Amino acid sequence: MVRVRVAAFALLSLAYPLVVYLSLGRFEPRWLSLLLFTLAALRALTTRQAVWWVAALGTGVLALVATAFNQALPLKLYPALVNAVMLVIFATSLRFGPSAVERLARLSEPDLPPFAVIYTRRVTWIWCGFFVLNGSLALATALWASNQVWAFYNGLLAYVMMGALFGGEWLVRRRVKAAHAHG
Structure with a gap:
């Protein structure tokens, strides 16, 4: 259930x-x-x-x-609220540890080496930046853009940006792991 x-x-x-x-x-x-x-x-x-x-x-x-x-405005503010909450979660994890990305990484690899802990902390900072940018754009589209622009950004473009960040981070992670495997 x-x-x-x-x-x-x-x-x-x-x-x-x-x-x-x-x-x-x-x-x-x-x-x-x-x-x-x-x-x-x-x-x-x-x-x-x-x-x-x-x-x-x-x-x-x-x-x-x-x-x-x-x-309709309160309905359109929901994506900005979600980004704000995600920012709080990720930023708080940087302050009180372990970082949000480290927690996620430990689900599949419980014994992270020290370089990976540092890497996951940096990635958490990047996600914080993403949530600031994405949340700001979600807020701006809710307040000042047409319904079409709001829906295009929050219903498609934000997900494309998130996917690009996931994909880019995955590629970088592979290189970081490979560099430490040979070092």
Whole structure:
């Protein structure tokens, strides 16, 4: 059951900008806020981390505002909120350790060598930069861009950028591992 909730949350989160874009003009924002509230509820049910409970609360507030004022802006702010939460998670891990990327790396390689710990810390910094950039662009598109531009950026371009970062980091990681295997 937990896997179904996690999968539903992931699918709904990925499709969220497209669903909102296709629904604007067809449904009032107050009805679309049900989608946003569903995201908040699914996230709260699929996590044990306090930060995601706070994010779910923030998402619930956005949904409530969209419902109360029947405005689309709170619905469009959700991607910026997600980036802000991810930034907090990654940045906090840099302060209190281990870094978020180190934690992920240890899932597949529990005994990381010292060079890998340093590398994962640097990658965590890069992701923090990504979340600042992506969150800023998500906020800017929500506040000042058309619905089409908002949906294009948040529903496609942001994912392409994220994929490019994942792919680029994977290539660099291979080179770093190879350099340390020969050294």
